[in-house]
Amino acid sequence: MNTFRNEPLLELRRGTVRDEALAALSALDAKLPLDVPMLIGEDVVHGQVFASVDPSAPATVVANAHAATAQHVADAITAAERGQRTWSQRPASERAAALSRAAGILRSRRFELAALAVREAGKPWAEADGDVAEAIDFLEYYAQGALALDGGRPLIQMPGERNAMRYVARGITGVIAPWNFPLAIAAGMVSAALATGNAVILKPAEQAPACAKAVVDALHAGGVPLEALSFLPGGDEPGKALVADPRIHTIVFTGSCAAGLNILQTANTFVPGQRHIKKVIAEMGGKNAVIVDSDADLDDVVPGLLKSAFAFGGQKCSAASRALIHKAVADELAERLAGAISTLRVGPAADFATDVPPVIDIAAQQRIQGYIDSAKPLAQGDSRDDGFYVAPTLFQGLPTDHKVIQEEIFGPVLSLETVESVEHACELVDQSAFALTGGLFSRSPRTIEYVTERTPVGNLYVNREITGAMVGRQPFGGGRLSGTGPKAGGPDYLLQFVEARAVSENTVRHGLVV
């Protein structure tokens, strides 16, 4: 039954594969800008146009998207009410087959979609390709998971009594997606809801509507009815309207902590006419720390930290922003990291030689620069001014209450703190309001055990980089203010999207069990 295998990554270390990627990029460039209309039920709807641009070359418009208004949201939900009835009544196997066909479509557009993520989200090739592969993984994994869930769960049976429990769809689901995994996270949240029989309205990130549209197109082409999946590009307005509408049952969100808390509040505000309690599934960022013990292998720590903190400009919820280093190795590690940071090449996402791409937009650039300007760096990499670039930056020894240490920066910034011991490091981690990912470099089995017990984070990575969770291998998501705790890409995720119904039948007739 469980035949899931992660989609192979492109073998970009081979020149021929890189050539194919670059050819796909030129083919895409010839088509830019893409037109990204709203898809509301059966209708293709146009509205006020806004642009998504290439963060590596902001003069390039990647897509012209059509912004949804509150009215469009209401229309989409009306269509979804029909969609909910038809889609939830389809057999689970049929729904799974549609998702699997959609995965096949993404697979066949592999290079093209990676190129799109390179352009629209400024993701370097390896990251962009990982995004496509993960989108495929989510579709396949949740398709299989929904099939498994369809059988319900075994219950205790008594003579004369037949008990059954099965799972049913919750109802219309609003999905609000982020730009940093513009294909994968959109695909994951949408497909989990669809697989379990819910109609979906997707509001993609303003910065990456074309990527999300590619996922929606694949799902429609794979057999998801138009009215079961609507697509509403835009900014705050459609997002807010979606969360507030009483007809929405479930809201699935990945994004900032502030936005997540806001959504929770709105969703919990009861609207007259509403006949259910809304459920919010939220993944809201972190302030992730890597602990380095005195027995760590620094040859592994340096590349591990560089990758965790600076790949994709630190714009992953899982990225490292603090390193808590045992005092015995703190000086040596700081010196080696300071030397290593200048080996990072800052450049356009499309360039295979790039280590650190630009950040997503000018607002992010200014915000991150504000943090960088707030203290004196230990070392800094290059920057450039022909895109939304920020220099990768290393801080050391800032006071614990400094905003660089306390707040989520979501950029290429890493601060080093010296600790007395692993216990001390664990205390610092425990003081944080976030608990998403964490890292530990240690060669002591007892220390690894201790930190595993002691840490509150949702994903702990030992002796490796702390990013790059794989579907089915590293179910992803954290606690505290990092989210409501569902593990995306894990065996329990789909349970968030269903309600359980138990049926107990009396099988006794005239005193006989029939």
Add this chain to the structure above:
Amino acid sequence: MAATTQERPLDLERPIKEIGTDLAARMPRPRLVSTARVEQRMTELLMKDPALRAALFRFVDVRPACATPADLIRHLHEFLADAESKTAQRATGITGRPLARRPLAAVAGAGVKRMAQQFIVGEDAKDALPEITKLWRGGVETTVDLLGEATVSETEADVYMRRCEETLRALAGAATKPGQVNLSVKVSALTPLLRPTAPERGIEGARPRLEHLLRVAKEVGAHLHVDMESFDTREAITALTLDLLSQPEFADGPSAGIVLQAYLVDSPEHLDELLAWAERTPRTHPFVIRLVKGAYWDHEVVQAAQNGWAPPVFTDRRECDRNFEALSRRLIDATPTVKVAIASHNLRSISHAAAYADARGVGNDDLEFQILRGLGDDTQAAIAATGRQVRAYCPVGDLVAGMAYLVRRLLENTANDSFLAAHASGTDTAELLEAP
């Protein structure tokens, strides 16, 4: 070249058996890695008990990072406790568990250091000279390899380059005949910029340093050999080496070389590329191709599995060995355009190359055998005794670097798939010499 071999297939099996049996007879009783009884016993235990083997490797690995003896003992105990619980779970626990502990404890402190020293000829060039000149006097050539930490910054790359230069000069000062000085270098130590998806960055990063070392080698009359590393870096290492050696300034020296890894499925095509380059690039000094199986087999297999790729290496031991033999023949046929170094501890692989070279009339001027110091000492002595040219690869470095090197060698050579392991566990010579 290859065509001649096919026209008249040689019967190599007889001479291979003869050469191999002769070499084996010249070797002391088979043993692995070490001479001391306790270490030999430990090796036997390790090969029987994977959990214990893992524990020891983890211990050796962490050894240099332990500041105090107490710290060291703590780690050892943790690794052993883990190993014991795993062995217990497998329910096939090896006999005499306390006995297993004793030899381990015996090597815990000085023992591991002593083992590392068996592979390392000294901390630096000066320290290593007595050992190296001793080998020279015994008719064994050497190539020195400087061990070090991973290179993560430009400064570290500069430091490594300077160590290489100092070593070349120190060896040259002690050399007693031309061509004796020979250094193996790793491109990954000469630049922090190797990137699998952008070979040009590593090439540009390492170019000035490798160029400088080639100049020094030319000046002091040394041979510079560029080691091959993981598949991720092969394109950069090959392109950089060939490009530099194509420069007019290096047409008349130094003698230089590169490595071909027979475990790579596409190694025959890689050899095509190397030979085509050698044909069109006339040099007054030798271009040496060292044929190896490849030292990163597990890494390549694991990385490919994790990413969903077809492994770039053979996964069938015999296919790898057959390919090694096919490449040996092609290389020997390509002499004297290239000089050939057969680097292996596998008696069958060695005997095959020797038999084919004899049949082709290729001698010591164009062919040598290479072994790793500490692992292939007996093999080295046996080959040298038969009058064939042999060179020992001699790592130089401090304890930290030595440990990492030791772990890799031990892992490789106590693997069930290894020739040395089979040899040490007493498989008979005839079986070891069978065609793969």
